[in-house]
Amino acid sequence: MQRYIRLFFRYLSTDIIREAEFRGGFFLLLVSNLIEFTVTVAFFSLLYGSVPTVGGWSYPEALFLVATYSIIGNLSGAFFLRNFARFSEYIRTGLLDTFLTKPVDAQFAATLRYHAISNLISLLPSVALLMISLHRLGLTITVVNAVGYVLLLVLGLIIVYCLWFAISLLAFWLTQINELQELWFSLYDFARYPPPIYDGGVRILFTFVIPVLTVVAVPTEFFLEHTQPAAIGYNVAIAATLLIVTRLLWKVGLRRYASASS
Amino acid sequence: MPIIEVRDLSKTYTYHRKAPGLWNSVKSLFKRQTLTTEAVKRVSFTVEAGELVGFLGPNGAGKTTTLKMLAGILYPTTGEARVLGYVPWERKAAYQKQFSIVMGQKNQLWWDLPAMESFLLNKEIYEIPEPQFKETLNELTELLDLHEVLDVQVRKLSLGQRMKAELTAALLHRPKVLFLDEPTIGLDVVAQQKMREFIKAYNQQQKTTIMLTSHYMEDVAALAQRVIIIDRGIIFYDGPLTGLAAKVHEHKTVRMTFTKPVAATDLPAFAHIIERTPTTATVRIPRKDSARRTAEMLKTLPIDDITIEEEPIDDVIRQVFLNHAQPA
Ligand SMILES: Nc1ncnc2c1ncn2[C@@H]1O[C@H](COP(=O)(O)OP(=O)(O)OP(=O)(O)O)[C@@H](O)[C@H]1O
Ligand SMILES: [Mg+2]
Numbered sequence: 250m251q252r253y254i255r256l257f258f259r260y261l262s263t264d265i266i267r268e269a270e271f272r273g274g275f276f277l278l279l280v281s282n283l284i285e286f287t288v289t290v291a292f293f294s295l296l297y298g299s300v301p302t303v304g305g306w307s308y309p310e311a312l313f314l315v316a317t318y319s320i321i322g323n324l325s326g327a328f329f330l331r332n333f334a335r336f337s338e339y340i341r342t343g344l345l346d347t348f349l350t351k352p353v354d355a356q357f358a359a360t361l362r363y364h365a366i367s368n369l370i371s372l373l374p375s376v377a378l379l380m381i382s383l384h385r386l387g388l389t390i391t392v393v394n395a396v397g398y399v400l401l402l403v404l405g406l407i408i409v410y411c412l413w414f415a416i417s418l419l420a421f422w423l424t425q426i427n428e429l430q431e432l433w434f435s436l437y438d439f440a441r442y443p444p445p446i447y448d449g450g451v452r453i454l455f456t457f458v459i460p461v462l463t464v465v466a467v468p469t470e471f472f473l474e475h476t477q478p479a480a481i482g483y484n485v486a487i488a489a490t491l492l493i494v495t496r497l498l499w500k501v502g503l504r505r506y507a508s509a510s511s
Numbered sequence: 512m513p514i515i516e517v518r519d520l521s522k523t524y525t526y527h528r529k530a531p532g533l534w535n536s537v538k539s540l541f542k543r544q545t546l547t548t549e550a551v552k553r554v555s556f557t558v559e560a561g562e563l564v565g566f567l568g569p570n571g572a573g574k575t576t577t578l579k580m581l582a583g584i585l586y587p588t589t590g591e592a593r594v595l596g597y598v599p600w601e602r603k604a605a606y607q608k609q610f611s612i613v614m615g616q617k618n619q620l621w622w623d624l625p626a627m628e629s630f631l632l633n634k635e636i637y638e639i640p641e642p643q644f645k646e647t648l649n650e651l652t653e654l655l656d657l658h659e660v661l662d663v664q665v666r667k668l669s670l671g672q673r674m675k676a677e678l679t680a681a682l683l684h685r686p687k688v689l690f691l692d693e694p695t696i697g698l699d700v701v702a703q704q705k706m707r708e709f710i711k712a713y714n715q716q717q718k719t720t721i722m723l724t725s726h727y728m729e730d731v732a733a734l735a736q737r738v739i740i741i742d743r744g745i746i747f748y749d750g751p752l753t754g755l756a757a758k759v760h761e762h763k764t765v766r767m768t769f770t771k772p773v774a775a776t777d778l779p780a781f782a783h784i785i786e787r788t789p790t791t792a793t794v795r796i797p798r799k800d801s802a803r804r805t806a807e808m809l810k811t812l813p814i815d816d817i818t819i820e821e822e823p824i825d826d827v828i829r830q831v832f833l834n835h836a837q838p839a
Binding site for chain 1: 631
């Protein structure tokens with residue numbers, strides 16, 4: 250375990266070296282993240298300009314949700330994106346070979362190798378928005394709230410990792426496609442809005458089958474003190490199940506893996 | 512006990528013909544044309560500790576596939592293999608710490624980073640103690656003359672420098688078994704020579720067991736005492752290089768210089784003339800009884816000088832491939 254933490258930080262440090270090298274790309278990414286963020290916030294302020302609540306959520310509550318959505322989005326962008334974006338290429342070109350011959354868990358190496366540090370910087374506006382919405386709500390930060398919120402964020406990240414990984418794993422069966430990443434982004438988009446806006450079928454689908462809604466909603470509701478323990482327990486169970494299921498799928502996929510000629 | 516034991520190892524690739532795109536991919540999940548290639552067919556061999564084995568065969572023979580199974584990258588379709596006592600495709604960390612595979616056409620080094628960063632990463636991955644890491648790295652950079660390029664991004668290195676760096680990365684943990692798949696591919700003559708010398712010296716000093724594939728006959732002739740030749744997934748020769756010539760060629764070449772002119776008709780009937788001037792002749796004589804026949808020529812002809820040659824090894828191997836390529 251300790252070794253894996255050390256390795257993770259070594260990966261991270263190599264990426265800092267790399268990003269320092271490509272400063273142009275770094276700023277471009279930062280700017281595009283900021284623009285996307287601004288557009289989201291603008292959309293919500295427009296929406297609430299005409300209605301007082303959406304699905305029972307007030308404007309500052311929705312802002313808190315958006316901030317949480319964006320924090321998880323940026324963290325997963327920082328730690329997962331560059332790996333899953335390459336995953337189908339690893340399989341198609343046989344680059345996965347390199348991970349399979351080294352004495353490090355190959356899933357760890359293939360899915361947590363690369364990081365986009367610039368995404369960490371775009372956390373700043375998200376956290377600022379979080380503070381603004383708290384101020385508007387007149388809520389204060391307590392130790393319980395803060396620790397619980399952070400733990401639930403981590404739990405959410407684990408679920409995001411698993412869902413994203415599961416989608417990427419399809420590459421073992423569908424080698425010639427690059428659209429898998431888009432599929433993930435459009436799924437995650439659903440988590441941006443208060444869950445009550447979705448009606449029956451969609452809500453059930455994204456809560457129980459592909460649980461993207463709870464990822465963002467559960468930490469938010471916990472902080473805003475609407476949460477029942479059942480929702481937290483549900484997320485814990487989902488995260489554990491998904492970790493096991495994706496691990497199995499990965500093993501099954503590896504049996505199919507044929508590397509690439511040469 | 513052999514270090515590498517392979518028994519009846521087979522690999523059949525199954526793949527599908529499919530058109531690109533998401534929709535076609537999804538469609539192909541349900542209805543598709545399945546194609547198979549039997550890349551390796553019931554291959555068996557053993558390799559002893561410290562051996563350097565040349566693994567030869569024409570394109571598509573199954574060399575890389577075999578090495579990938581031994582490295583645990585691919586699962587075999589059927590058959591067994593043990594390397595250092597481990598089943599490779601179980602991918603035990605204990606095994607992975609004791610071998611390396613270097614593929615000439617694939618780089619393991621991180622492209623955008625200086626080679627040194629990749630070495631440090633390997634130090635972490637293989638849990639190499641600091642003193643051993645320093646010592647090994649010094650040794651290797653010395654032997655491979657790699658000092659100046661350690662801090663240059665890999666993508667800026669020449670192919671030769673990159674291969675040396677790849678090899679260094681693969682040897683830092685002092686593997687007991689080394690698989691080299693075309694380590695000299697694309698290198699210029701000088702770089703090839705250097706690489707060859709290094710591999711030979713390394714094998715002798717470290718007693719590392721090495722399996723090497725190459726399409727350059729010079730590599731094989733210089734490096735391997737033993738060769739395994741595979742074609743279309745089947746091994747059809749396993750033994751010393753010298754024995755290969757005996758197996759393929761029924762003839763030896765004899766070059767003679769005479770003290771006075773000799774007519775073609777004076778040469779014995781069993782000698783097939785390849786080239787002749789009045790005072791020299793190059794003839795081919797049957798390998799069988801070659802000693803007796805040479806003695807006979809020495810007695811009957813005014814010989815000033817005589818040499819008996821084996822066929823050059825690349826001719827031999829070319830001959831093997833040609834013979835084998837002919838439909839049975
Ligand atoms: N990933 C793959 N999927 C399908 N077929 C493959 C794959 N890799 C190799 N093959 C096929 O298996 C056979 C053996 O290939 P392999 O790469 O092992 O040959 P090789 O001896 O290494 O050849 P070369 O000298 O060209 O490197 C070939 O017919 C090849 O087309
Ligand atoms: Mg090959």
